[in-house]
Amino acid sequence: MNVAEEKKAEEELEPVSAPEEVPQEEAPKEVKETKGTDPWEEKYNAERDARLRLAAEYDNFRKRAVKEKDGAYGNGKADTVAKILPIYDNLERALNQPTEDAAYKKGVEMTMTELTKILNGLGVEIFGAPGDPFDPNLHNAVMHTEDESLGKNVLVQVFQKGFRIGNKVVRFAMVQVAN
Template identity: 70%
Template sequence: MAKKETEEVKKKAPEERPEEPAEEAPQEENLPEPELPQADPWEEKYNSEHDARLRLAAEYDNFRKRTTKEKEQSYGNGKADAVTKMLPIYDNLERALNQPTEDAAFKKGVELTMAELLKIFGSLGVEVFGQVGDAFDPNLHNAVMHLDSEEHDENVITQVFQKGFKVGGKIVRFAMVQVAN
């Protein structure tokens, strides 16, 4: 009876068995199989972390540049403010030099003080402008008087009431002048 059962199993087995993939393989070989890139989770994480680091580095670099610029502006503003507060001293020394005096020692002391102040201005990058004979520039000069004169060219400074000062391209005080028409 064992032989009969094995024969029956052999007969039933091919009918009941599912089709094997070996028979289907020739059909799949005819179709090209698209290769899908396998997304590696570690690679994705690396790329996102790398991008985050690059953005953080760029943000830090921008922060560093911005703070350096702000520091330079703050220093420039402080320097301009200090020069502005010293301008009345300059004006008083200039007036003292223009006054006649018989005391030579006094005059020499005022000249030395003015020379020292101009030396300090030079070390701070202060430029003095507004001389007689210069062309009038409304961006630098404040015309407080006009003079109708044939001996001077038009828009030429004929008299300076107060000199102008610049610190690093920033005008600290406009020159007050008289201009020929």
Template identity: 50%
Template sequence: MAKDKKNKNEIPEENIPEEAVTGEVVEEPAENPLEAQLASEKERFLRLAAEYDNYRKRSAKERESIFADVKSDTITQFLPVYDNLSRALANETADEAYKKGVEMIMTQFEEVLKKMGVEEIPAVGKPFDPTRHNAVMHIDDEAYGENEVVEEFAKGFIMGEKVIRFSVVKVAN
């Protein structure tokens, strides 16, 4: 019998509740089903609010991206006009009024491009940059530095960090 009493005082580890072992009180789920449903609905609401906020931010970024792409594409369509005005100014003419008119149009065109955030890519005399220049010719001439742009065939344009059109250039050495 002494053995039976000893065995009764010893509780096997399997039967000991976890809270007794750790000394912490384990929170039991809410007994009221309405409180549980309220907690569930609150969590659902918070998830929906976060989802909507992410959707709103993603939509705003997509709108900005689409606007920038459309703006870039539109400007690209006008660049041949810019090239033709440049060629017209490069040609000599006896009619000064005609030349003055083309200069005024070109100035206005450049102002519009500037207002839209479009800038020319500097080329001649600068080091060749494959992210901004398109080399179509190469010459060996010791008068120029290593990979220096010596001639520009078509101007390049950049809007912010995006290249709208690469500069078409001739590179030395």
């Protein structure tokens, strides 16, 4: 090859390299436009979106069902405990009554102990004791007394103990408060 032929070959190569210098940003735009016009691609995207939405909806339904089931169980447990509380109150009154029959008193104490174990096993917390601070979220003040020696907002007397399961109050404690 001579020099003239080499120059001619280089000139032919230069125009070929010029189209490669096209900015890369423009090329993907054209590809995206062609993707958007493809009806099969649009149908695929629509079906995929519908499937994703359905999966998300099912997941939300499953979470809501679990939450409702737990709430129903908690409400059922609280209702059952509320129906047992009069038995607890009667046993407590029986224990506070003086009696000469030791066997009778022992039987009532054993029954009260078993009932308390059952309530504790269900997660029931008993609250409301004289000397505790008054909390309107837990206590129902039915009486008050003015006595500076007792302090302010302190339970003086508990007429009926309160019960709660977790954060849910099953029965408010009926109390007398010192103001």
